[in-house]
Amino acid sequence: MKQAGAAVSQSERDTKQIIVDTAERFFRDIGYQKTTVADIAKSLRMSPANVYRFFDSKKSINEAVLERYKREQEEAIASIAAEDRSAAERLRDILATSYRLNAARFAGHARMQEMVCAAMEESWDAIIAHIERFDVVLRGVVADGIARGEFRPMEPAQATGCIRTAMIRFMHPLLITQCECIPGPSPDDMISFLLSALEARPSQS
Amino acid sequence: MKQAGAAVSQSERDTKQIIVDTAERFFRDIGYQKTTVADIAKSLRMSPANVYRFFDSKKSINEAVLERYKREQEEAIASIAAEDRSAAERLRDILATSYRLNAARFAGHARMQEMVCAAMEESWDAIIAHIERFDVVLRGVVADGIARGEFRPMEPAQATGCIRTAMIRFMHPLLITQCECIPGPSPDDMISFLLSALEARPSQS
The missing domain is CATH 1.10.357.10 (Tetracycline Repressor, domain 2)
Structure with missing residues (x-):
């Protein structure tokens, strides 16, 4: 998890945005229930732990x-x-x-x-x-x-x-x-x- | 299944009504998904086959x-x-x-x-x-x-x-x-x- 008050860099904002875009595509194509954080991470070639740095849950x-x-x-x-x-x-x-x-x-x-x-x-x-x-x-x-x-x-x-x-x-x-x-x-x-x-x-x- | 065109007696109408009343109670209390025709029959001390004489499905x-x-x-x-x-x-x-x-x-x-x-x-x-x-x-x-x-x-x-x-x-x-x-x-x-x-x-x- 991010430290409270830590400065958020542009690249971190971009990563967050990319995660949201990818999740939206998954939710639309296969549905919210079937989508896992692991699916989102995999399609971005990230580790689930990296997604969890930005969002603590689906x-x-x-x-x-x-x-x-x-x-x-x-x-x-x-x-x-x-x-x-x-x-x-x-x-x-x-x-x-x-x-x-x-x-x-x-x-x-x-x-x-x-x-x-x-x-x-x-x-x-x-x-x-x-x-x-x-x-x-x-x-x-x-x-x-x-x-x-x-x-x-x-x-x-x-x-x-x-x-x-x-x-x-x-x-x-x-x-x-x-x-x-x-x-x-x-x-x-x-x-x-x-x-x-x-x-x-x-x-x- | 009832024969098409067969006369429906008062007692058959009553039975139908009782099945509907019982089903309504089940749907309200435990929900439509969990209710089975067997539950409805059992609570009326009927066989499921008897319920199916009146209704062909849930x-x-x-x-x-x-x-x-x-x-x-x-x-x-x-x-x-x-x-x-x-x-x-x-x-x-x-x-x-x-x-x-x-x-x-x-x-x-x-x-x-x-x-x-x-x-x-x-x-x-x-x-x-x-x-x-x-x-x-x-x-x-x-x-x-x-x-x-x-x-x-x-x-x-x-x-x-x-x-x-x-x-x-x-x-x-x-x-x-x-x-x-x-x-x-x-x-x-x-x-x-x-x-x-x-x-x-x-x-x-």
């Missing part, structure tokens, strides 16, 4: 793979939230982008479900933390839309929870695959429907 | 258990849909009742997930048929609300798909359990949010 490697997914999504939506556009347009783009990123990773890759299931059992706190960061960004845009009069007056946190929950079929890695064969709206249709719950009503004459 | 027994759940839900919502109340009230009641029935069966019974997962792998057509019957009832109420001017003009089938999909966290047996620890709206709050997407807008003066 669980830690899985967290690093998912961490990267989450970070990419969080950066993408934060950047959309900061754009100078209407709240409705930014909200639409945030939800559509989140779906697109998740679908690209999980749709059609049945084995990717194993790593997500494992994370749901082993790393629940990390998932909750990701949901909370997602909510912070969404809530900012909703609050902005209310302040501008684009959206009807409501509690931004409440609306954010409803939007995120209503979109779960397009966000949850397992549902993205499972719901492919269930008739239902496209992500764009769903987003339009949710925006119509938010939009300001013309005041009655 | 899969068929599972379908009968889930069939009952689905029928109860479908009857409950059809009866609400036929009431003489506003479309919004009936819609609210249909969604809240569906959640309540599913939560009573699945929330807090981790082992019930196994029978649902098995059905999703083995009996997908039956699940799709249930969703379609649910949609028919919901769509009727939505169309009625549009015709009465309670809801804004829209395509009833499209709105129905959006509502059902948005409510999946409160309907899908696996999500009812899994999402218990994720912060989010109550079913009532979610339903109110979706109704606000439907409601007719006052025309601009």
Whole structure:
């Protein structure tokens, strides 16, 4: 194990990255359960002990793979939230982008479900933390839309929870695959429907 | 196996019902995977061959258990849909009742997930048929609300798909359990949010 506080060199960061890339390929191709740290080490011509210098368990490697997914999504939506556009347009783009990123990773890759299931059992706190960061960004845009009069007056946190929950079929890695064969709206249709719950009503004459 | 077309006596219907009740208890208590037809037979002091007279496989027994759940839900919502109340009230009641029935069966019974997962792998057509019957009832109420001017003009089938999909966290047996620890709206709050997407807008003066 690395000493706490030891400086991390560029080459160590590169090695860590290569381990994560390799693990991700294994998880996608043969599944999380069947992949061993020894498999990952062997394919990199490393000793398992060398992999364990960077990650203390397969669980830690899985967290690093998912961490990267989450970070990419969080950066993408934060950047959309900061754009100078209407709240409705930014909200639409945030939800559509989140779906697109998740679908690209999980749709059609049945084995990717194993790593997500494992994370749901082993790393629940990390998932909750990701949901909370997602909510912070969404809530900012909703609050902005209310302040501008684009959206009807409501509690931004409440609306954010409803939007995120209503979109779960397009966000949850397992549902993205499972719901492919269930008739239902496209992500764009769903987003339009949710925006119509938010939009300001013309005041009655 | 029973002869096709043979008359089914009351006592045979009773036996079938008892097998389904017993299987349901096993599935809830020890899980679908670990339950065998021999377990069910033994607890009823029957021979496995006698159980097989009524159901040709554990899969068929599972379908009968889930069939009952689905029928109860479908009857409950059809009866609400036929009431003489506003479309919004009936819609609210249909969604809240569906959640309540599913939560009573699945929330807090981790082992019930196994029978649902098995059905999703083995009996997908039956699940799709249930969703379609649910949609028919919901769509009727939505169309009625549009015709009465309670809801804004829209395509009833499209709105129905959006509502059902948005409510999946409160309907899908696996999500009812899994999402218990994720912060989010109550079913009532979610339903109110979706109704606000439907409601007719006052025309601009």
